Amino acid sequence: MTKNTFWSPYAAGFGLGLTLLATFYLAGWGLGASSAFSLLASVGLNKAHPDFAQRLTYVSQYLNVASPLKNWMLFEVGGLFLGALSAALLSRNFRFQVDRGSSMSTFNRLIAAVSGGIMIGFASRLARGCTSGVALSGGAQLALGGWIFVIAMFASGFIAAALFRRLWR
Amino acid sequence: MTAPLIISEETGLLLAVVLGFFFGLFLERGGLGNPHKLTGVFYLTDFVVPKVMFTAIIVASIGFYFLSDLKLLDLNRVWIVPTFFWPQIAGGALFGIGFVISGYCPGTAVAGLASGRLDALVTLAGISIGSLLFAVVYPVIEDFYQSSPMGDATVPGITGANHWTILALLVIIAGGMFFLMEKFERKVR
Numbered sequence: 001m002t003k004n005t006f007w008s009p010y011a012a013g014f015g016l017g018l019t020l021l022a023t024f025y026l027a028g029w030g031l032g033a034s035s036a037f038s039l040l041a042s043v044g045l046n047k048a049h050p051d052f053a054q055r056l057t058y059v060s061q062y063l064n065v066a067s068p069l070k071n072w073m074l075f076e077v078g079g080l081f082l083g084a085l086s087a088a089l090l091s092r093n094f095r096f097q098v099d100r101g102s103s104m105s106t107f108n109r110l111i112a113a114v115s116g117g118i119m120i121g122f123a124s125r126l127a128r129g130c131t132s133g134v135a136l137s138g139g140a141q142l143a144l145g146g147w148i149f150v151i152a153m154f155a156s157g158f159i160a161a162a163l164f165r166r167l168w169r
Numbered sequence: 170m171t172a173p174l175i176i177s178e179e180t181g182l183l184l185a186v187v188l189g190f191f192f193g194l195f196l197e198r199g200g201l202g203n204p205h206k207l208t209g210v211f212y213l214t215d216f217v218v219p220k221v222m223f224t225a226i227i228v229a230s231i232g233f234y235f236l237s238d239l240k241l242l243d244l245n246r247v248w249i250v251p252t253f254f255w256p257q258i259a260g261g262a263l264f265g266i267g268f269v270i271s272g273y274c275p276g277t278a279v280a281g282l283a284s285g286r287l288d289a290l291v292t293l294a295g296i297s298i299g300s301l302l303f304a305v306v307y308p309v310i311e312d313f314y315q316s317s318p319m320g321d322a323t324v325p326g327i328t329g330a331n332h333w334t335i336l337a338l339l340v341i342i343a344g345g346m347f348f349l350m351e352k353f354e355r356k357v358r
Contacts, residue, residue: 006206009220010347012199016221017228019191024233026184028173029248031192033276037293038300045301058304075182077279079189080196084283087197096285099204099272113288116271117278117295118302119263124275125303126314127260128251131274132192136222138250140229142335144322145252152261153268154210154219160269161211167270168208 005091020140027072030137034124036077043068058125101168112167171243172236193280196221202280204272204288211269214357216350223343230339234332249321256314271295 006012023031042062046053053059062068088094100109124130127149129138135153138146161168176184199221200206209215236242268274271292273281278296281289307314325332 006200006217007198009199009217010224012195012201013221013224014228015195016192016199016225017232019188019195020225020229021232021236023188024229024247025172025236025242026174026176027181027188028246030250031188031276033274033279034296034300037275037297038304041297041301042304044297056304056307058307059301070178070182072181072185075185076189076192077276079186079191080193080276080279081189081283082186083190083193083195084197084202084280085193086190087194088202088284091198093197093202094285096287098288099281099286100288101205109288110291113271113273113291114295114298116267116269116273117292117297118299119267119295120271120274120292121296121299121301122303123260123263123267123299124296125260125300126310127257127264128253130264130276131222131268132276134250134257136225136229139222139226140233141247141249142230142234142324142332143250143252144254144319144324144327145250145257147324148252148254149257149261149264152258153265156262156265157211157269158265160266161208164269165212168205168212168272 005093016136017140020136023137024140030133030140031076032073032129032133032137033077033080034121034130034133036071036074037121038062038125039068039071039074101166103166103169172241173243173246192276193283196277196280197284201277202284202286202289204281204286207274207277208269208272213353216354220347220350223346227336227340227343230336234336249323252319252322253315254317254319256316259313267299 020031039062042059046063098106098109127134134146134149200217206215206217210218237244273289273292275296278289278292325335
């Protein structure tokens with residue numbers, strides 16, 4: 001199904017590594033992704049239920065700044081979207097679809113997507129970041145937290161894949 | 170001039186978009202917007218995730234410590250990813266399950282959405298819900314969240330080894346892994 005027009009993973013990894021290095025050098029921190037969604041969800045909750053949002057300590061940390069949306073990681077994730085969109089369009093790899101394993105219905109795929117997403121959102125907050133902010137950025141700094149996250153993630157991923165073979169096979 | 174450079178907020182946000190653009194471009198071109206390729210490593214069919222990830226880590230890490238040794242990058246002014254041992258073990262473990270079930274991680278879900286995948290959009294909605302769920306239960310799990318803090322502990326720091334020794338080991342291990350992955354992928358196909 002996948003027509004392989006992708007780059008060599010080593011070439012893409014090299015470019016990604018240089019991008020991360022440039023981020024360390026210019027900004028003084030690494031790349032990230034998950035915190036942008038924690039921020040957006042917090043701002044959204046504050047719009048819908050301000051009293052409830054302000055009572056949540058973890059949410060209010062995003063809100064009690066001069067302008068919550070003027071956030072470095074949020075703009076970086078905006079750039080990520082534009083970069084990936086440009087790459088997909090230019091390589092003719094853009095297609096509207098619900099991408100799923102061959103033995104899965106569209107409905108079940110979306111249930112899996114939202115359930116897995118909830119786990120990822122929760123886990124990213126607990127670990128202080130995700131594969132970008134902790135694994136990639138922390139890993140490159142040789143930060144202990146980055147490497148224990150990587151090891152725990154791959155170990156449990158292999159177990160989960162064995163338990164949920166039908167998801168992607 | 171020693172980096173990181175001090176820049177104004179506006180320049181910083183512009184820089185964020187530019188760096189993010191390249192981040193997304195390399196993710197998509199590496200095939201990391203595609204959940205089949207993303208989950209391949211867990212089913213031992215496609216090793217693109219560790220290949221891209223460890224290549225990127227090694228390239229960035231060599232540059233990071235090289236610039237630091239040359240005094241061109243002041244590590245005292247770089248935000249080092251903090252270590253909280255048990256929360257990051259637990260977070261990593263839960264993350265791995267979510268990764269397999271949804272087929273994405275946060276950054277790659279954005280790349281998946283940008284290549285037209287609606288399942289990636291639903292995953293991002295889940296990630297937002299999960300973040301709020303964490304915020305709601307935060308008072309209950311705050312003690313665990315703040316437990317086993319190790320500050321900006323690094324592997325060279327805790328082992329007492331030179332960072333180039335650790336990096337050389339990492340290059341050897343990753344090189345060996347890449348060799349085996351290439352061999353294994355050729356066999357499977």
